[in-house]
Amino acid sequence: MRWFTLAAFMLLASLAVAADNTNDNADRETRLANYLTGASFVGKFTVDGKEDKLPKTEQYMISKCEKMDAADQYRLTARIKYGEVDSEVPMEIKILWSGQTPVITLDSLWIPGMGTFDARVMIHAGRYAGTWQHDKVGGHMFGKIVVAGSKDPAEADEEVRGDQ
Template identity: 45%
Template sequence: MTVCILLLTSVTVSAAEQAEEKGAGAPDQGQLEQKFAEQMSGATLIGHFSVDGKQNGKPPREERYEIASAKKLQGDQWLITARIKYGENDVNVPMPLNVFWAGDTPVISLTNLTIPGLGTFTSRVMFYEGRYAGTWQHGQVGGNLWGKIEYANQKSEPQEEK
């Protein structure tokens, strides 16, 4: 019995020490939010989207979203201003939405957000290591989306002609 108690105690202490070591280098929530705001401001999402039941052997459609800014408001509420090209529309839209965190991974969550002139949308999109992936819904139509994130500091400046 004593050996069992000693073994349990040493395993518990070891697990606690490992958790402390792991947590020591982990960024705090404020740092994660600041990094997300900085990285997303000026970023471009470049990828594809699918439409459920509409593939018919066709490749997924291309999409591109230019994020002008990402600002935390309060709690989980953020204001993301994005240039949205959808059909014949090409507009800059400030969107109040929630950003939730799965550990160090931000997940944008919007539910039944009406964008004037475009319609009502629901979406869940996660961002990690220069990529994004998620789901979208627009009325009865929905699907998946995925792609790369081109951060503002990665964009090449146009070369001047000599």
């Protein structure tokens, strides 16, 4: 009988921890969506095979980020400047977490007027860095995140992680 009581206690404790983790995940997802809404990714990108060329400038302005009901799914509305294209595009993307670090994950995402892209972009300490692929062309991307308002980007990043 004693083992049954111990097993029941352990089960209840694990359910309580799982419930706390669910709330923590929902909180960090909300914090991330708030952080990204109004943020701009301003930086550079490289093209594989053109290492002798200087990195090119890029900018993505996120007007809105919403957490969707499906796990790890977000809807971003972003203004993208890419080549001759300059348009605002709604995108449903996956953002995975590596510990406390969000990683934007594109798998064969078709963006109207631009094509199909794959990417892994890590967000950390007011900066972003990652890789991108567009058909047979790919490279690296990196830069800073300019957050909405006058908050220090690193401070805002701490809020996303819940470090306060």
